[in-house]
Amino acid sequence: MPSDVLDPGADTTVRSRPSPVALVSASVLMLAAGAVHLAVVPMHLDEFVLFGVFFVVVGVVQAGLAVALVTAPSRRLFLASAMGTTALVGLWLITRTVGLPVGADPGVPEPVGVPDIVCVALEVVSLPVLLVLARRPLRARRPRPLRTPLAAAPVVLLATVAACVGAGAGLAAMPVAFSTAAPGAEPGGVAVTALRGAPGPEPVKTFTLTAAPGVVAGHPVETYNGMLPGPELRVTQGDRVRVTLLNRLPVASTLHWHGVRVPGAEDGVAGLTQDAVAPGASFTYEFVAADAGTFWYHSHQDTGTQIPAGLFGALLVEPPGGRVDEDVEQTVLLHNPADGSSAVAVNGTTARRPRRSRRSWCTPGRLPKIAAEQHARHDEQPGP
Numbered sequence: 001m002p003s004d005v006l007d008p009g010a011d012t013t014v015r016s017r018p019s020p021v022a023l024v025s026a027s028v029l030m031l032a033a034g035a036v037h038l039a040v041v042p043m044h045l046d047e048f049v050l051f052g053v054f055f056v057v058v059g060v061v062q063a064g065l066a067v068a069l070v071t072a073p074s075r076r077l078f079l080a081s082a083m084g085t086t087a088l089v090g091l092w093l094i095t096r097t098v099g100l101p102v103g104a105d106p107g108v109p110e111p112v113g114v115p116d117i118v119c120v121a122l123e124v125v126s127l128p129v130l131l132v133l134a135r136r137p138l139r140a141r142r143p144r145p146l147r148t149p150l151a152a153a154p155v156v157l158l159a160t161v162a163a164c165v166g167a168g169a170g171l172a173a174m175p176v177a178f179s180t181a182a183p184g185a186e187p188g189g190v191a192v193t194a195l196r197g198a199p200g201p202e203p204v205k206t207f208t209l210t211a212a213p214g215v216v217a218g219h220p221v222e223t224y225n226g227m228l229p230g231p232e233l234r235v236t237q238g239d240r241v242r243v244t245l246l247n248r249l250p251v252a253s254t255l256h257w258h259g260v261r262v263p264g265a266e267d268g269v270a271g272l273t274q275d276a277v278a279p280g281a282s283f284t285y286e287f288v289a290a291d292a293g294t295f296w297y298h299s300h301q302d303t304g305t306q307i308p309a310g311l312f313g314a315l316l317v318e319p320p321g322g323r324v325d326e327d328v329e330q331t332v333l334l335h336n337p338a339d340g341s342s343a344v345a346v347n348g349t350t351a352r353r354p355r356r357s358r359r360s361w362c363t364p365g366r367l368p369k370i371a372a373e374q375h376a377r378h379d380e381q382p383g384p
């Protein structure tokens with residue numbers, strides 16, 4: 001009989017065995033973490049196939065360990081589970097701080113999301129339980145068919161709730177939001193997607209914005225028409241603005257007109273006013289520019305990723321009669337680039353540029369100072 005086998009099975013009533021409450025707790029925590037890992041498999045298969053395969057393996061191994069912990073407990077198993085769990089937590093820390101050297105974005109830290117926070121929390125909580133199981137001397141115990149389930153119930157309940165939250169967030173369609181807009185209206189109501197503007201005689205200004213991946217200063221970015229920020233859209237108050245978004249990104253996207261009064265269905269909020277525009281698809285937005293001013297447009301799909309990655313630009317609505325004469329007029333877009341640095345990019349670059357005039361080129365009326373990351377933070381839809 002190997003020395004680390006704890007249950008010799010010689011006595012059916014009083015056995016030397018680890019705490020059943022600790023065993024059940026470690027097992028359900030492991031099972032819950034495995035469930036969350038399996039829930040994020042489809043998302044990771046889309047992103048990078050090897051990551052998806054890795055999560056399948058991790059989820060299956062954790063589920064197997066959860067079963068083995070209660071059916072064949074041994075010190076060796078407790079220690080192996082604790083070491084594996086520590087390695088997973090360490091790997092997660094690396095992916096969220098310096099990034100992995102492989103994957104869709106090598107060397108870029110991944111965003112922190114609900115599924116991974118839940119999963120790591122489950123693993124961190126399971127560690128001391130596994131270590132206590134590995135260290136605590138065995139005691140003779142009688143089976144207690146009522147007391148054990150009652151004592152383990154809080155952990156089982158907590159782990160179940162955590163697994164539902166983590167796996168639910170991982171499986172939720174919102175990060176890709178292809179079909180989360182309401183398919184129809186309440187009886188007697190009007191669907192948001194039907195709230196498009198009426199045709200009219202206004203002069204039409206037409207633009208096409210092609211969203212596509214790009215590289216700026218060695219960093220992977222996302223661009224409109226190959227530019228970061230996207231092209232400046234300049235129209236006159238009262239114009240009918242027609243903008244077609246062509247999505248050449250590997251992920252879904254939309255266009256949102258920040259601060260601009262538009263019909264509901266033109267607002268570009270994925271999952272609320274429209275389905276996100278799938279890769280390879282297009283969507284044409286149309287609205288009458290009712291107010292003069294300096295606005296900006298940006299993706300409103302996975303904003304926490306897509307705005308810092310570069311999907312934004314300026315929309316200038318000039319009053320009828322033209323602009324005021326100025327020596328130099330320049331639209332300046334400031335943003336925190338998604339390269340992990342604390343730099344502030346001016347019109348997409350952190351390189352210094354010469355002043356073009358003795359007078360400031362940042363005229364007050366043309367300074368949409370954009371803290372894009374801050375904006376994104378308030379409505380971001382985190383993913384793992």
Ligand SMILES: [Cu+2]
Nearest residue numbers: 256258298375
């Ligand atoms: Cu906005």
